[in-house]
Amino acid sequence: MSYGDWEPVIGLEIHAQLLTESKMFSSEPAAFGGADNEYTSPVSLGMPGALPSLNEKGVEFSIRVGLALNCEISNHSIFARKNYFYPDLPKGYQISQFDQPLCAKGYLDIYVDGKPRRIGITRAHMEEDAGKSTHHGEYSLINLNRAGVPLLEIVSEPDIETPQEAGEYARTMRNILKYLGVCDGNLEEGSMRCDCNVSVRKIGEKKFGTKVEIKNVNSFRFVEKAIDFEIQRQISCIESGERILQETRLYDSTKNRTYAMRSKEEAHDYRYFPDPDLLPVVFERTWIDKIRAGLPELPREKAARFQTQYSLPEYDANVLTQEREVAEYFEAVAKACGNPKAASNWVMVELMRELKESDKSIEAQPIKPAQLAALIKLIEDGTISGKMAKTVFAEMWASGSNPADVVKAKGLVQITDTVAIEKIIGEIIGANAAQVVEYRAGKEKLFGFFVGQAMKATKGQASPDLVNKILKDKLKGG
16 A cells, blocks of 8 residues: 555554453443443442542453563552543543553564564553443433443554554454453444554654544454545645644544544643552562463464464464464364364354354354364265265254264265266266267366266265266276
């Protein structure tokens, strides 16, 4: 993607809602949904005299992410008050971290068009979420169920060079958060949100241009489209003699454009100061070691292992490891059937197609790994053909039945009796003498006609390999 003499400078701020049972500083549920203002307490409502109490699990989850992102973990971090007035922030300030965050100076490796790129992580700091405002003409409604929900804000360095890299960075980050089990990555429900910082400068310049923030983009495709629009808007403004304003903008996906929301605040506008109600977060390094020992195998590591352990192509390994649950399902099938490549093909093609069309999760779908492995074994031992297997798979998906039961009920056993197939093919050749003459005269495309006739005569149950072998011999005059 080219922008002429200009180059973009891009950074992302990803807000990940942590999967704790309770809120960051109070005991009410941190769950999505609930009746309006059901999940509230004096702490999240900002009542006078209510004191916050830190959620230990939120700290543990944050350390997990920091370790996975190769960050330095501080064993002395401080919560601060970020002061601003907005109706969905009852206290008049947000509890966040400022100059002493929990995690800092990390990096994330991404791959775009097969090429590696390392994106720096400035910091990953803990904070609480605000409530939600909905606007209805002359009035607004406030729902404070989300107020106080634990967030981890992950801030990248301005190392991202294209909208495509930004999209891949966000996707890779989501996969890691889900593998770690700390965030469900649901963009539609707002449990993962992306803010995009964008500026442009002439190629070769060292000084950054004026930064614009695009707030709360809720899909990876929109991240790419919003950034691309903003880059072109800024270039057009500068070339027209206009000045870029430092501001916060929103993205309209229906019109594919950004528009101004408010002027962008600087850190001093928030009047940060240490929260007097919360002690510094201090812990022994042995706790970090314990958390590190419990980290799961992450997507990139798992993909590399799949290539070496199961001899899978790089493409297969990358597709299968995008979602932790899919990777675990594949591995269970591969171990049960003993044929990793066949397991990969069935998971990537048939299973993933059904998952997409049905909008089911892999945990909710009806075919267990052992059942899919059994289906693959039926193909390998010649009981059914690959074509028959697709019919069996469809019935398994519809009913959850075992493949052997489906084969028996539908009479789908493959015919492997050489004598029986030779007899059928002999009858077909005898009934189509003209086509035989044409085939032997060089019209080799007629071979497909004979295969079709043989499969029709056996109701699709003849072994395709035997049909092909016997037909070739017979048509040569054997």
